[in-house]
Amino acid sequence: MKTNVIDPTSWDDDARIARGIKLRQQATARRARLLKHVFLIAFSGIMLYPLLWLVASSLKPEDQIFGSLSLWPSEWRWDNYTQGWNALPLSFTVFYKNSAIVTVLSVIGNLLSCSFAAYAFARLQFTGKTLFFGLMMMTMMIPYHVVLIPQYVLFLNLGWVDTYLPLIVPRFLAADGFFVFLMVQFFRQIPRELDEAAMIDGCSPFKIYWAVILPLSLPAMATAAIFSLIWVWEDFLAPLIYLNDINSYTVPLALRLFVDQEGQSAFGQMFAMSVLSLVPVLLFFVAFQKLIIRGIATSGMK
Amino acid sequence: MRRFFRRNAAGYLFLSPWLVGFFLLALGPILASLYLSFTHYDMVSTPRWVGVDNYVYMFDRDRRFWRALSVTFHYVAIAVPLRLAMALAVAMLLDKGLRSIGVYRAIFYLPSLLGASIAIAILWREMFGLNGMVNEALAMIGITGIGWITTPSTSLYTIVILAMWQFGSPMLIFLAGLRGIPRDLYEAAEIDGTPKWRQFFRITLPMLAPVLFFNLVLQTIEAFKTFTSAFVISNGSGAPADSLLFYTVYLFNEAFKFFRMGYASALAWVLLIIIGAFTAVAFATSKYWVHYENERD
Structure with a gap:
């Protein structure tokens, strides 16, 4: 760093004293930084310990899971994974397939419908725009439990219970205000001159949405896609209500079966399947960490 | 008429x-649940009006x-301040003069991303069990643990x-907020010899008030809605x-275990009113303690 601000060859006493103080300050700063790192590393250990314990337990023999703090299995039981995969009446292949269907369709629905609504709010002029935008912001605050019962009655009457429609169709109707809001914020930053130029060239509003706005909004779309993927993947309440047949269970519902059978089922296998259920989320986090963290900082999502 | 159509068509289409x-998933259901809350409805026969x-x-x-109500309010009153204090403390620690901040930030954020999942709820159930990891750790320092989850008081x-x-x-939102505080404020305080703890109360907290307010409102609403972890644990x-009868768990059981849909709708509306009232009070009082930078007093 810049220690040479003061000429070291100077015989001026004041300068030497100043230099001494500066060096001492730097030393204290270095010590403080080191201390901070030590603390942060220890704290990271505490934060990660539950997850490490989960992974370690999923690889241990049954009698070592409880009663030992050691994270290192004395004997590696990979068969917890293979046995856990088939421990329930149906294999996890079915549950992962179900979860994948619901998740992929939900993400597509969210991206399409939310970007449509966001484009209307950010760029188009129509009567009642301010009112609807306000209503959209208000729906974000409404607890899901308030609309749950009428929605259930509605979907029951449509004959949709025990299908994936109650989980997927709302996503095609822009039911997640968060994503609309996120995209509106992003679309507003795109220079208006671009759409105006396109409009002069005779582009329709749809063409402008498709050829100007969307290509420039890939970061926002990616952020929305990642968040909706993780949330739908982890969603528990909606599948719990709408899916009663084990053939249509998603992964979270299947995991819950382990808890129900606690006592007769094997903990190692339960932990193994828990770990596997987190893997997709972890992979996405590692791959898209920057987008996720920026998404939260700018929109204040969960 | 035609002009109205042409001017609005694209907007409404999108x-x-x-x-x-x-209308179908938000406004309709909210009004429907208000109606149902005045009825007796078991999903088999048609709703019967019972007034209040x-x-x-x-x-x-x-x-x-x-x-x-008591379990949920206890939880909100304890968990939200603790979580925010934790978030702010760690954000301040990460804010200044560290180069490897990205790694720590990722590690500290990871639990939030995984936390809503069933897997974590299952993990918690076993960690705090009688023979769980927590009691093993306590045993090392000579404390005999209890079944933390099966004991109502814990x-x-x-x-x-x-x-x-x-x-x-x-934490991430606090970090973004801390970045926005001009450094020269601290430098000026440093020159004046203001101690660190006073800098925190005189500079950091007031400058951070809008972010703190935002976090407080958001986290409190979230806390009122806590369901999955309580349900699974x-x-x-x-x-x-x-002792773990969270409001949403009670509502869920009334609705989908006992099929008292009318009563559960009334519960839902009370929750809506509680959250609405909290938000209204927060916004109404915010002008006394939240000052925005570009605002003139």
Whole structure:
């Protein structure tokens, strides 16, 4: 760093004293930084310990899971994974397939419908725009439990219970205000001159949405896609209500079966399947960490 | 008429999915649940109008309702301040002069991302069990643990700890807020010899007030809605001794276990009013303690 601000060859006493103080300050700063790192590393250990314990337990023999703090299995039981995969009446292949269907369709629905609504709010002029935008912001605050019962009655009457429609169709109707809001914020930053130029060239509003706005909004779309993927993947309440047949269970519902059978089922296998259920989320986090963290900082999502 | 159509067509066309969703999945259900809250409805016969009976029963005789309210308020009052304090402390630690901040930030945020999943709820259930990891750790320092989840007086705190573990997103928002505070304010305070703790109260907190307000409102609403962890950890019932009977768990059981849909709708509306009232009070009082930078007093 810049220690040479003061000429070291100077015989001026004041300068030497100043230099001494500066060096001492730097030393204290270095010590403080080191201390901070030590603390942060220890704290990271505490934060990660539950997850490490989960992974370690999923690889241990049954009698070592409880009663030992050691994270290192004395004997590696990979068969917890293979046995856990088939421990329930149906294999996890079915549950992962179900979860994948619901998740992929939900993400597509969210991206399409939310970007449509966001484009209307950010760029188009129509009567009642301010009112609807306000209503959209208000729906974000409404607890899901308030609309749950009428929605259930509605979907029951449509004959949709025990299908994936109650989980997927709302996503095609822009039911997640968060994503609309996120995209509106992003679309507003795109220079208006671009759409105006396109409009002069005779582009329709749809063409402008498709050829100007969307290509420039890939970061926002990616952020929305990642968040909706993780949330739908982890969603528990909606599948719990709408899916009663084990053939249509998603992964979270299947995991819950382990808890129900606690006592007769094997903990190692339960932990193994828990770990596997987190893997997709972890992979996405590692791959898209920057987008996720920026998404939260700018929109204040969960 | 034609002109109105031409001027608005594109807007409404793009908005149409959201409009359908808004009327069918938000506004319609909210009004429907208000209506249902004045009825007796078991999903088999048609709803029967009972006036305010549901509400009278709820406030007058339903002890489990009061229990659920008390559990939820306890949780909100303890978990939200702890989580925010944790988030702010860690954000301040990460804010200044560290180069490898990205790694720490990722590690501290990870639990928030995974926290909503069933896997974590299962993990918590076993970690705090009689033979779980927590008691093993306590045994090392000579303390004989108890079944933290099966003991009514401690079970709620296991979920508070779970909430504290997930301080990641408010931390990220605090970090963004801290970045926005001009450095020269601290430099000026440093020259004046203002001690660090006073800098915190005189500079950091006031400058951070808008972000703090935002986090507080958001996290409180989230906390009122807590469901999955409480549901899985108490195995769906709110046990032991109703100590984990979160409001949403009670509502869920009334609706989908006992099919008292009318009563559950009344519960839902009370929750809506509680959250609405909290938000209104927060916004109404915010002008006394939140000052925005570009605002003139």
